[in-house]
Amino acid sequence: MAERPKVLSRRLAAESRLFRIEQLELEFANGARRTYERLLGGPDSVMVVALQDPQTVLLIREYAAGTERYELGLPKGVVEPGEDPLAAAHRELQEEVGFGARELQIIHRVSLVPGYIQHHTLVVLARDLYPNRAEGDEPEPIEVVPWRLDALDELLVQPDFGEARTIAGLFLAYRFLARERAAGQTPSPSPDEV
Amino acid sequence: MAERPKVLSRRLAAESRLFRIEQLELEFANGARRTYERLLGGPDSVMVVALQDPQTVLLIREYAAGTERYELGLPKGVVEPGEDPLAAAHRELQEEVGFGARELQIIHRVSLVPGYIQHHTLVVLARDLYPNRAEGDEPEPIEVVPWRLDALDELLVQPDFGEARTIAGLFLAYRFLARERAAGQTPSPSPDEV
Numbered sequence: 001m002a003e004r005p006k007v008l009s010r011r012l013a014a015e016s017r018l019f020r021i022e023q024l025e026l027e028f029a030n031g032a033r034r035t036y037e038r039l040l041g042g043p044d045s046v047m048v049v050a051l052q053d054p055q056t057v058l059l060i061r062e063y064a065a066g067t068e069r070y071e072l073g074l075p076k077g078v079v080e081p082g083e084d085p086l087a088a089a090h091r092e093l094q095e096e097v098g099f100g101a102r103e104l105q106i107i108h109r110v111s112l113v114p115g116y117i118q119h120h121t122l123v124v125l126a127r128d129l130y131p132n133r134a135e136g137d138e139p140e141p142i143e144v145v146p147w148r149l150d151a152l153d154e155l156l157v158q159p160d161f162g163e164a165r166t167i168a169g170l171f172l173a174y175r176f177l178a179r180e181r182a183a184g185q186t187p188s189p190s191p192d193e194v
Numbered sequence: 195m196a197e198r199p200k201v202l203s204r205r206l207a208a209e210s211r212l213f214r215i216e217q218l219e220l221e222f223a224n225g226a227r228r229t230y231e232r233l234l235g236g237p238d239s240v241m242v243v244a245l246q247d248p249q250t251v252l253l254i255r256e257y258a259a260g261t262e263r264y265e266l267g268l269p270k271g272v273v274e275p276g277e278d279p280l281a282a283a284h285r286e287l288q289e290e291v292g293f294g295a296r297e298l299q300i301i302h303r304v305s306l307v308p309g310y311i312q313h314h315t316l317v318v319l320a321r322d323l324y325p326n327r328a329e330g331d332e333p334e335p336i337e338v339v340p341w342r343l344d345a346l347d348e349l350l351v352q353p354d355f356g357e358a359r360t361i362a363g364l365f366l367a368y369r370f371l372a373r374e375r376a377a378g379q380t381p382s383p384s385p386d387e388v
Contacts, residue, residue: 002264002334005257014210016217018231018310021210024259032333036259037212039233063199064308065218065230070196071308108350110358112307114258114265116212121358139226140196153369156302164304164315168361175347 003029013037041119044109046089047076047165049173050097050126052146057170058097058129061143061160072145072158073166076121089124095136097144101126108172112165123169125176149174197223207231235313238303240283241270241359243367244291244320246340251364252291252323255337255354266339266352267360270315283318289330291338295320302366306359317363319370343368 005026013023020040027033050058057074064071077092079085086104094100108123147155152170155161199220207217214234221227244252251268258265271286273279280298288294302317341349346364349355 002257002337004263005333014208014213014215016208016215016231017229019208019213019215019233021208021213023210026257026259026333028257028333030334034333035211037210038260039213063196063220063222064305065220066232066311067305067308067314068312069198069308071305073308076309108356110356110361111258111261111265112358114261114263114267114357115270117260118262120261120356139199139220139222139228140224143196153373156366156369162302162304162314163308164306164362165358167304167365168358171361171365172350175350179347 005029005034008033037116039117039119041117043079043081044085045076045078045119045121046085046092046124047074047121047169048089048093048097048124048126049074049107049169050093050099050101050129052099052129054177055148055150056146057149057173058099059145059147059155059166060096061145062096062138063140070160071163072155072161073163074169076165085122086124089122089126091134092136093126094132094134095138096142098131098133099126099129100132102128102130107176108169110165110168110172121165123172125173149177199223202227231310233311233313235311237273237275238279239270239272239313239315240279240286240318241268241315241363242283242287242291242318242320243268243301243363244287244293244295244323246293246323248371249342249344250340251343251367252293253339253341253360254290255339256290256332257334264354265357266349266355267357268363270359279316280318283316283320285328286330287320288326288328289332290336292325292327293320293323294326296322296324301370302363304359304362304366315359317366319367343371 005028008025014021024036061072075096079088199222202219208215218230255266269290273282301319
């Protein structure tokens with residue numbers, strides 16, 4: 001692997017209420033210089049794969065301002081300052097889906113677009129759910145859509161489904177569950193192979 | 195599905211050389227108002243799943259300014275103004291991986307983060323490759339890393355691998371190939387089930 005490029009300069013190029021853009025002047029090991037820009041990220045966010053039963057994941061349909069339409073995907077949210085990531089996942093699950101979980105675990109950490117976004121998201125698997133709604137800052141009630149894990153091909157062709165991060169999260173959970181089952185750690189029925 | 199919120203106002207909140215951030219004032223069907231920000235996107239980008247043989251995908255390891263480290267992932271790039279997306283995928287494949295492809299097809303279109311990013315990426319499957327390097331604007335030679343499709347679990351634990359978009363792209367290609375094989379459209383050997 002090559003030596004990391006040297007940072008010749010670094011400055012805040014633009015800033016809004018939510019976003020900060022940094023401009024970087026880099027010199028690569030071979031002497032080539034390039035100017036890059038990246039979106040600075042805060043702490044990791046969380047994305048929750050909540051299993052209502054071993055075969056069923058709880059998706060949500062909510063308004064997405066980026067694409068200006070309602071999108072089907074996994075619940076997610078930011079980790080508040082000082083908040084434990086699992087506590088943040090639990091809070092988002094209660095606010096957006098209306099369930100608490102007795103079992104929460106981080107199964108992966110993904111970047112969004114490493115080329116120009118600093119931010120990362122923790123994928124959290126939630127199991128042993130119980131109904132428990134908490135009040136969040138959602139502008140309107142969120143529709144919860146249970147989806148069977150053995151019907152991912154049908155999900156992929158839904159017109160309002162297509163977030164790369166959600167697709168990755170479902171795939172990672174699926175692989176995690178398959179490995180867990182292969183290791184014989186769970187006595188409960190598990191989803192079929194993807 | 196709920197009625198889309200009304201856009202009360204829309205303005206450019208910040209701008210840099212590469213990025214534009216829009217601020218939106220929205221009123222939801224129930225009367226709730228919220229201020230959102232989103233990263234405006236240009237035309238779709240392309241991400242290429244190039245199969246050297248039916249079992250092997252060609253990954254690249256290149257410097258990612260967003261996370262400030264070398265990252266293992268799928269080759270990708272922007273579609274130039276007026277350029278056909280498949281031509282863009284072919285160009286990026288030749289520039290970043292050093293291969294041309296006789297067969298290119300779009301298998302999916304993913305959003306990155308629909309909540310606050312407008313941009314989408316086309317996932318392009320490339321097959322029937324031949325060595326052909328084109329000069330791009332890369333600052334340094336890019337390392338090409340062939341990876342077997344039946345070794346995705348090993349890939350997921352590589353410390354420099356973790357882009358949600360790449361994970362989604364590999365998963366989508368895997369499912370596409372499995373469906374194609376199930377339909378008996380390809381006589382060549384195909385990867386095992388994920």
